[in-house]
Amino acid sequence: MSSTPEKRALRKSPAERSAEILEAAREIALEEGLTALTLRNVAARVGVASGLVAHYQPTMDTLVSSTFATIVAAETQEVAGLLSQQPGPPERLGLLVETLLDNSRLDVTAIWVEAWTLGRRNEALAASVREQMDAWQKVFQGVVEDGNASGDFNVSDAAAVAWQILGMVDGLNAQALVRWNGITDRGTHLAHAVEGMVGAARGSLATTPGV
Amino acid sequence: MSSTPEKRALRKSPAERSAEILEAAREIALEEGLTALTLRNVAARVGVASGLVAHYQPTMDTLVSSTFATIVAAETQEVAGLLSQQPGPPERLGLLVETLLDNSRLDVTAIWVEAWTLGRRNEALAASVREQMDAWQKVFQGVVEDGNASGDFNVSDAAAVAWQILGMVDGLNAQALVRWNGITDRGTHLAHAVEGMVGAARGSLATTPGV
């Protein structure tokens, strides 16, 4: 017999409320996808009226776009940070490939795939997608160039090869999204593939087990 | 001053009308994507009332699913057909990779990517996606096994490698969808990658120019 819990949301500072909305958007995107990022959905999670979300966000398109950028940029930062601890380019490239294929970030992969198609009808999102892809490509390109300099790799066009590796990783992850079960040794196979591309010795990207 | 062209659609046999609807659905999917596959959209293209489309299709979900399957299966058939004319496994695998990356089928790629996410909310579509992925994987697996038998390749798990190559191709194509410009030599780089995976000599998958 308690009263319905529909109280009026308590007043907060614009900065605080805005942050709440962005955080709710982030959670919804990760849990239900970018498509579920609607005015009413975000409002419900924050616990406010739908009009309030619209008041803080000029347009849902931009919220979708910025939410995508936030999530993806965080992942890039996180993974790129792991690389610095590795001794050399082969180990860095191996770790990079292995880490990205470890299936612990499938929620982010789902967002990537969704963004690719949503970007066709959301120009702001399309711009974010291109931006974040560039960021990822630069991470790969840096490792490839380092390997060239150290003599571990032999690549004439590091930028192109970086794009290729990125595309492969994306494709394999997208595949895991649909066909999650069954395939094993994805990291090993991809490592061999990358060895072929960068001209490294077969097995030189082997990941150290037990890390 | 001619009369408005909104005549009543002339009566056709169920088989004929049904075929018209399926064909319209196919065109819409290729031109505007699976998301644009709505009752009213299909009806407008055929030139009939929306209710008629619903009358021939139990559910839009199944129309989306079957349209996806039709388009993708046709592509698989077409590309698989090209392989039989090649002399040996290396040439077949090379042609396969090159053909799939030639950017002439980006409309189909867009449908693939869309299906991956739409499948999360459309079980019939998800089933179709898995089915068509299996079909593609079998094409690759066949070539890899032939190469193993002939001694051109050296692969312990042909099925897994086939999945990998398929994933790579999908990823690179999806990438081309968003970053269409800039990257060159995609075929060559991927060929080297695949060489690394199947244990073929570097350059053995080189595509014969001018075909």
Added chain:
DNA sequence: TTTCTTGTTGATCGCACGATCAACAATGCT
């Protein structure tokens, strides 16, 4: 010609979306 079958229409329901805005009320200031 008349009757019957059936392909076809279009209004309609319920729902969800983004966006807008007048009204409201909590808070801080004087």
Added chain:
DNA sequence: AGCATTGTTGATCGTGCGATCAACAAGAAA
């Protein structure tokens, strides 16, 4: 205490979606 500021509400508009179904009319059968 009274007032002004401003964070917040919720109804509302227009659009588009899938689905449903009584009414209609074209063509075949009698």
